[in-house]
Amino acid sequence: MGGFFGVASKHDCVFDLFFGVDYHSHLGTRRGGMAVYGEKGFNRSIHNIENAPFRTKFENDVLTMKGNMGIGCISDFEPQPLIVKSHHGTYAITTVGKINNINEIEELLFKNGHSHFLEMSGGDINPTEMVASIINQKENFIDGIRYAQELVKGSLTFLILNEKGIYVARDLYGRTPAFIGQNDDGFCASFESFAYLNLGYRDYKELGPGEVCVMTPEGVKTLIAPGDKMRICTFLWVYYGYPSSAYEGLSVEKMRYNCGKYIAKRDNVKPDIVAGVPDSGTAHAIGYSNESGIPFSRPFIKYTPTWPRSFMPTIQSKRNLIAKMKLIPVHDLIEGKKLLLIDDSIVRGTQMRETTEFLYQSGAKEVHIRSACPPLIYGCKYLNFSRSNSEMELITRRVINRLEDHVDDEVLKQYTDPDSEKYKKMVEEIRKELKFTSLAFNRIDDLKKACEIDECKLCTYCWDGKE
Amino acid sequence: MGGFFGVASKHDCVFDLFFGVDYHSHLGTRRGGMAVYGEKGFNRSIHNIENAPFRTKFENDVLTMKGNMGIGCISDFEPQPLIVKSHHGTYAITTVGKINNINEIEELLFKNGHSHFLEMSGGDINPTEMVASIINQKENFIDGIRYAQELVKGSLTFLILNEKGIYVARDLYGRTPAFIGQNDDGFCASFESFAYLNLGYRDYKELGPGEVCVMTPEGVKTLIAPGDKMRICTFLWVYYGYPSSAYEGLSVEKMRYNCGKYIAKRDNVKPDIVAGVPDSGTAHAIGYSNESGIPFSRPFIKYTPTWPRSFMPTIQSKRNLIAKMKLIPVHDLIEGKKLLLIDDSIVRGTQMRETTEFLYQSGAKEVHIRSACPPLIYGCKYLNFSRSNSEMELITRRVINRLEDHVDDEVLKQYTDPDSEKYKKMVEEIRKELKFTSLAFNRIDDLKKACEIDECKLCTYCWDGKE
């Protein structure tokens, strides 16, 4: 996905910028970048963070960069931030989003004038350059920013830094978040709200959908007021967000406790222990345990002291083996036990199947599986989630295809209703295929309740197909 | 502390060796090393792992090293393994331990002959070279190994690799562990028992105190039988071990649940939630919650997606600030709440004081503190723990010094008795100084019960001064 951080300070911003960006490390594994603006103009640094963490890679830059305003990012794809010169002058830009209509926009821009893009190795256009190019289509800078928000199909939240300040622009429908924090020296902009807490900033505001602000060391001004339509991604709470993140006033951790609680309320099995699949399943399981009184336990531990991401050395022939090596069993807590396991979601089912098998082999008597969210039936159209690339890989769709002669929108819709027979049949088929002792999914209505905000503000597309 | 891994296989051992060593990354932050023995003799690689993880640093070595036997280590101090040539022939050696009498041994060795040591940058003798030098004092190799076990005051567990096999030697009193695992291709030796589980090995044996085995791809032979006196470090379960580790048949995770359970049994406060200080406090808190029925919760989260160790960039002026930035609050779970917090131990008290302050500032109503182990009154003499360097830094000793005109062994002893008035006075003084709502320590008898093994096998020196 990616994340960003920006600082506009009366003093040098580099220290805060460095740690603010670093606190977005959970959102991407490919590139990190920082751009600052100071007396000597722009200074920018980008590093590959695939085999060493952001901190290691930017340690030296921190010592040489200077400036009182800066923006930075963790990027899962393109090198960022870019420094762009156009008729708007020079600015730095970093984006988080997904441009579904990149080819149409490219065509449109080539039609409008003799533009060009500097391709990345591999042949893709840098999506952030694309956004800059859209902004440059308009005579007026703010018009350009709004044009980019409107033109991009998918999602787009971004920061722009020029000599006047830092422009913070949240996605038109608020699909991804943007926050502003404040301390005595100025302001910071952040993708994750928790990123500035330990840097001495307090909450200043959460931008509304489509809102555009400009931030200077002296203050924050709204340039484009927030719209009234919001579709924030519910998956941010369920899976993607860091536990200490909060969106729309609700922390990820608490929302997950809620999910676990609602699942427990409707459950009737009596396992010996409740456990979560690390990392995101843990909090869901805590919620379940606290509601049900069934002891919470950790029958396997994720080994994090080494490289914490999915990085693995290039021993191609052993990749599968390595992938299984993250979770380490605690035999005392498995042998002869009835386990109830909660994961955030079930996508293809492969991983949960393997984990279950591994528990049976370690002596588990029963393995009950609970998913913190409803069955995933539609692939996400809005965000760059690594989780749900192809709809046909979803276990729900594979099962539905098996059960139905013909699958159309109408048929799919029936499978999204937890009270329908089709739904129950699908769940039972999944359970049998994956060899769980029992299986249940959180209900869409319970999930919405767990979010504690007006449900019309939530995007629930991947579960119910509603745009 | 440090850890090691060794493989003697019928096939190439490098893949297993790499991951086996990597699974000891939680035990050290300075150096990693691997030595293999194959058709071309010994091949050895050592890297500094202070600013990039073991995996990143050894990725290339994995591709070039070859051999069917190998040993490796994570070292908190000296470069290891060493390749030593002596009248015993050539061997590779890696050690985990603490040599308290290094100066006396040095003097002894210089007296016995014209020996030399290659000092490390900084002027220290490499303790592993020292162990090798002791082994070389005896005509017979096994005699040399036993001589090293006996001569070293402190602790010493080690692996030696030569053309005949891998020698595994556990500390004379079993202060630190050593395990052997088995698969179809051969055997592995490991400091942590969990390190080989996901590599396809099954438990073969845990060495007894002072036991020395030699391991080849074909089998394992005990060269020196285990002794009958054991003093395994109880802190391995309380704090140092990884949750999935098990020593003497008891998993760290389960022992911690036990600690929490026993604390809860004697407790009488009614907080809203129970939480652990990550990482080691977490399991203690789970045990407490499960026993008491008070909900387990995570009011702060440790930020691990970035560099997971204590590494921090070299911005000296901001070190203190940075040190505080690891734990991120979840405000939903703190504001207006009565919290009970469990940590593995209280050493100087500074960190717990700051954490408590931070919780009060985030709106906590009450902060009750529980320590999973009794008050630390004596500094460890046996292991290289970073936790308890100087006895006078211990908060217990500072408080006792304040309370007593004269402190001697007899006086100290009284403070180790949880039923004594002095003990209660000390605990109350600590509570007041650190501004906790309430404070309690696990009792030494409960701690021993939590270990589930014969208590005479446990070293409890730091709590009761018994050697």
Added chain:
Amino acid sequence: MGGFFGVASKHDCVFDLFFGVDYHSHLGTRRGGMAVYGEKGFNRSIHNIENAPFRTKFENDVLTMKGNMGIGCISDFEPQPLIVKSHHGTYAITTVGKINNINEIEELLFKNGHSHFLEMSGGDINPTEMVASIINQKENFIDGIRYAQELVKGSLTFLILNEKGIYVARDLYGRTPAFIGQNDDGFCASFESFAYLNLGYRDYKELGPGEVCVMTPEGVKTLIAPGDKMRICTFLWVYYGYPSSAYEGLSVEKMRYNCGKYIAKRDNVKPDIVAGVPDSGTAHAIGYSNESGIPFSRPFIKYTPTWPRSFMPTIQSKRNLIAKMKLIPVHDLIEGKKLLLIDDSIVRGTQMRETTEFLYQSGAKEVHIRSACPPLIYGCKYLNFSRSNSEMELITRRVINRLEDHVDDEVLKQYTDPDSEKYKKMVEEIRKELKFTSLAFNRIDDLKKACEIDECKLCTYCWDGKE
């Protein structure tokens, strides 16, 4: 300055490309880059070569890049090659040149449409991106290439790689060179003619001024015929070119022998030895020695086994000291000797002054200085020479300013005539200021003769002000 190399081969081109680019290492010290086109599209790599040589930095890329066509560069300024996507499709581009009118072109392009440039750290537009942007202004690709040649004031020679082949475009007036070589597998394009000799290519053709060719593994086609006006930089032979380079059929080494020969013919001093200031003065001195019969000798040696370029570690306080440390005296060959020293040119005079002082201190009796080219009176307008940045730093201009009340074009012109009194006065003033025993410059007519080509094809602007 910079240089480039390109290969269009029936087989993989990477090995040839790597070494072909490496042979341009003498032309730049900042960046190296390679882009190849193969079955998987474009693959590009750029590295900073300021503190490690091209070979070291690209060693890994050579092993992973694949493709049968590729271009690469040594760049003294911007990161290159760029991969550009426009209505022309996708292409890679690398340039050598100097864009004097970069601001005007920028303004023109912004006026013509909503274009943008990705600024480099430091705030400059990447000149190669600028050239690409000019090319993209025209509907037709070849029209675009010619438009770039015409629009740029200064000089511009470049390579473009797309799926059809490699376009080689020499500067409109041939200020910088471009060659094509041939072997059994295809063709190569090169800035320096010698770069392909040891790679098994034979000379195919030298492009004429403004000529544009397209090169495929199968053949070379001229798309734009060469123009009839040439102004190749004479300094390429005198100083910038590598000794084994040849331009317009004349090798640098031979031209320098010629220069030395013509100076010797007019000289009348009788020194003990003749020496050149390394590196470029050496060949001039050999020519002088062979003509005059005065022994050639090396009274100081440049220390090259270490880092061969001007790179020095960042000990700011000692930079001046370090700069003097390149030339090492051979006392046997200096003490009590009359030396005649030839350098390629005298710019500010500082270095020659220091070298002379150093020789006097080492015991030299006389130090006669000869310059292989006439006095530099005008700064170069056409190429990115590091040598002649500001006209007012030229020792000639400082002396003329001292001698004249008013300096205008007419006055300057008189100082370019080696037969004028003003010229003689200037030379004597320089000699006195720099404390040489005697001083003489090569004459402009002799210099032209030394080039052995039609003198109207030579740019001699820096010496005579003729455009």
Added chain:
Amino acid sequence: MGGFFGVASKHDCVFDLFFGVDYHSHLGTRRGGMAVYGEKGFNRSIHNIENAPFRTKFENDVLTMKGNMGIGCISDFEPQPLIVKSHHGTYAITTVGKINNINEIEELLFKNGHSHFLEMSGGDINPTEMVASIINQKENFIDGIRYAQELVKGSLTFLILNEKGIYVARDLYGRTPAFIGQNDDGFCASFESFAYLNLGYRDYKELGPGEVCVMTPEGVKTLIAPGDKMRICTFLWVYYGYPSSAYEGLSVEKMRYNCGKYIAKRDNVKPDIVAGVPDSGTAHAIGYSNESGIPFSRPFIKYTPTWPRSFMPTIQSKRNLIAKMKLIPVHDLIEGKKLLLIDDSIVRGTQMRETTEFLYQSGAKEVHIRSACPPLIYGCKYLNFSRSNSEMELITRRVINRLEDHVDDEVLKQYTDPDSEKYKKMVEEIRKELKFTSLAFNRIDDLKKACEIDECKLCTYCWDGKE
């Protein structure tokens, strides 16, 4: 071979040490090292310099190391300097030499006591550790140093740094050099005399054979007086030394001019030009040209702007091709020309054969070859020359084996006499085999004269077999 530099200064020594060691870069390609002694004791750094130069690798160390005494080295083999702790206290040591009897010494040391060596990766004992171990055999430090000089068969010159000063010990027979320089702040020790000239030191003394001095910032004291027997390696002048080096008062450059002069005096061919094979042949050729009046010229140029050493990237399949790519022809100076080419020596003849072939292919009419030294008939026993590993690879020995039924010492001796028929036959056979137009070697008597010192001080073993 390797080289070293040491500084004992009243002020910080690191800057001088860094550049002094760097000036020995021509003597080794594998490791560089520096050890300093200051207020905080010893600090040592060693880096691999195989793929980046000493300067690049030690740039950061220069900024962090501190101390007023230090030693450093360029090493062609083992990591150095070592820091050794023994009954002599702690000292740093670096050596240049060749230990022929390493196995016997190892055995002797193991017999004398329970010593050990830390093997290097690959299984070799670090020869510098071996030297330290010998020194540690004696009760008294100076006795130990002399014992090492006497025990080692081959050659041994070294520096030792302890808290009292820097000990400089030249080889017992002066086979390799050692110099001391002086400036206002103290003294330096150097393998090459020129290394301190540009650092502001003046010559203080050249150590005699076997001499041992101790050097402090305040003065230099001779601890062991020089012996009266000297056997300095003549090859130092002919090939190994840098042109600006001087040994026993004679510069390498001048000695090579002498060689060229004596060859020319006896020569009778009339080539168009004289050229040297870079780098070491150049000066020999200058001497020949100056004596004969035949123009000196550079028909091929070594490409040095890239990595100047023999380093080549790891494209195994193309190594041979790459090796040939160093010398670049200047066709103007070859085509139709009669060339006389001088190289320092002819070892296996392969390279000269290829160079000659390459010249014929480039159009040379005649290629006359001259060797600056006599035919190499015996392999060196004293120094780690890469040039003459195996006697049987020498072209002389291959030819002699072809010409003689039986080869013994007596027979070989005859081939060392330039006036014998056997010698003439051998030279003619070599000429024919290598396809030179003509071939001549410098005579041993002329070579000795070229050295300008008492010939009994010269080691000429490789040419005449005299020990």
